[in-house]
Amino acid sequence: MLLVRKYLEGLVSLFYPDFCLACNTSLLGNETILCTFCRHTLPVTGFHNSPGNPVEKLFWGRIPVVGATSLLFFEKGSKYQSLIHQLKYYGKKEAGKFLGRLLGASLQDTSFNDAEVIVTVPLHKAKLRRRGFNQSDVIAQGISEITGKPVLSNVLRRKTNTKSQTRQKRYDRWKNVEGIFECSKPDLIKGKHVLLVDDVVTTGATLEAAGGRILEADGVRLSIATAAFVN
Ligand SMILES: [Zn+2]
Structure with missing residues (x-):
């Protein structure tokens, strides 16, 4: 057979x-x-073992993170951007799993490996229905395959649908996402070191909004990892 x-x-x-x-x-x-x-x-950032790296700095003075990092640099027009485009817009989940497995492997032997559970940034219901899957879940599954850490995709809930952020200025983006998430299952992460995962970080506004809700659970420590960093 x-x-x-x-x-x-x-x-x-x-x-x-x-x-x-x-x-x-x-x-x-x-x-x-x-x-x-x-x-x-691959344009790897090498940020995982660099406290004070540019991704971590995005969150300084905004939310307390143990660490934050990205696997790859995505410059404008980079040929590697199609990895995320194929995942997000053409449903090629293997591209996301591939990125997740690379990210998972690269996080081992770093302080990020101390995280106990993976939480993903949710899509709004309507968008999830349209797309059929959440790209940050797919990347998280790739990380989980390598690290064995469980993925908790129902801890956060997205309350409202936001407009596309690509054309907005930094302050507008922040205003656009403030208050869009809620933590619906705080008991699942209580007292844990949480690794919050998304596909791309640009200004950090979405991750800040999501991370802020995670930190409301008792005794949580927060780290952040994305497949790509767009600067
Ligand atoms: Zn090639």
Whole structure:
């Protein structure tokens, strides 16, 4: 049976070869998501072991975090942005799992490994229905596969749908997300070190709003990790 499946998969990939999500060259048999070259040139931030890194600084004076970090730099027009675009807009969950597993592996042997549970930033119900899945859940599942930490995707709830943030200024973004989350299951995270996960961090406004609600649970410590940092 397995052989037949392998044969059929081989046949399918002959007609529909997979392409590298970054550079678009066709992938070889042992490559998935990215070609070997793009895998080796991923723009990793190296922030995990750097207290005071630019992602952590976004939260200074706003919410108390144990640490904050991102796996990759996403500069404007970066070929790697398609990893997130494929996940978010084309439903390619494997791209998100891939990023999550990379992030999970890179967090091991860092202070982030001290976190006990993973909490994700929820989408509004209407958006979740439209998209069919939450991209931060997919990334969190990838982290969980590597680290074994449980993903709690029902701790936060998004009360209102926000307009797209891409065209807004920093202050407007902050105003736009203030008060949009509530912590509906504080008992699940009480006394725990929580790793809050999202796909991308830009100004940190959404994560600040979500993190603020998490910190309302008793005795919680908060760390933040995203797949990408857009600066
Ligand atoms: Zn490539």
